[in-house]
Amino acid sequence: MAEFQLSREQDTPQFLREMAMYFIQFSPEPSNAYCQLVRMLRPRNNSIAFATLNYDVLLEHAISIEGHTLCYNCPASPGSSNFEIIKPHGSCNFLPNLPSKVTGLTFLGAPNATGAHIYGPIRPATTTDEVRNFCKSNDVLAPAMALYTQGKRLLTSGPFMELQLRRFEDAVKRAHRLILVGVAVNADDRHIWFPIQESKAKIYFVDPNAAMFSDWAKSTGRRHVYQLGNDFLEALPRIQGLLRA
Numbered sequence: 001m002a003e004f005q006l007s008r009e010q011d012t013p014q015f016l017r018e019m020a021m022y023f024i025q026f027s028p029e030p031s032n033a034y035c036q037l038v039r040m041l042r043p044r045n046n047s048i049a050f051a052t053l054n055y056d057v058l059l060e061h062a063i064s065i066e067g068h069t070l071c072y073n074c075p076a077s078p079g080s081s082n083f084e085i086i087k088p089h090g091s092c093n094f095l096p097n098l099p100s101k102v103t104g105l106t107f108l109g110a111p112n113a114t115g116a117h118i119y120g121p122i123r124p125a126t127t128t129d130e131v132r133n134f135c136k137s138n139d140v141l142a143p144a145m146a147l148y149t150q151g152k153r154l155l156t157s158g159p160f161m162e163l164q165l166r167r168f169e170d171a172v173k174r175a176h177r178l179i180l181v182g183v184a185v186n187a188d189d190r191h192i193w194f195p196i197q198e199s200k201a202k203i204y205f206v207d208p209n210a211a212m213f214s215d216w217a218k219s220t221g222r223r224h225v226y227q228l229g230n231d232f233l234e235a236l237p238r239i240q241g242l243l244r245a
Helices: 002-023 033-047 058-065 128-137 159-174 190-198 210-220 232-244
Strands: 049-051 069-072 082-086 094-096 122-124 177-181 202-206 225-229
Touching: 002 128, 033 058, 033 232, 049 159, 058 069, 058 082, 082 159, 094 128, 122 159, 159 190, 177 232, 202 232, 210 225, 225 232
Parallel strands: 049 082, 069 082, 177 202, 202 225
Antiparallel strands: 094 122
């Protein structure tokens, strides 16, 4: 992605639209680990916040399949069936919501540019067709999805995405337990890993690379870091046990 941005920045919005079209097609079966996780969280959902770095909407689908609702940028209310989802790197369904259509423009920036092409309102699409129609009808804009490069630059940003980052920091700060599933340690992503490092929560990770987390814990002086398992499905019973503790 970094090389693509350097050599073909004018094509990056189109590439992001194609990525969004790819990611929006996936939906979990009821036996999927996402659905199983949502099912086991049902009795205490108001104390849970989901944060995902993925661009897909598998988690959103799982919540809907299990009969619950979801929201972005709002904490779940006690006693409600609402789950909060925080997506600090954006999502394939986070669409620019401008008052008029923008067409026929090409954005070019310096090789070390860090800012957004478009800064404005963003709305989460609720259907697959909304995302597909947006991506097929636009030749300028792209969904708010961070480039998979150092710094995770967003070409589409605005108050909605800034609040996603603040909600992530706040949720990590308030947490008693952090359960990290399939997330590689990347110290360059300070917006993700510095709040985790500074939190008072016990950290449980699901990943086969225990040495990666051990090295991170030693280098940061972070204590109480534990491995729950090598993969998501294997770790589900242990996650359930933690939530009952």
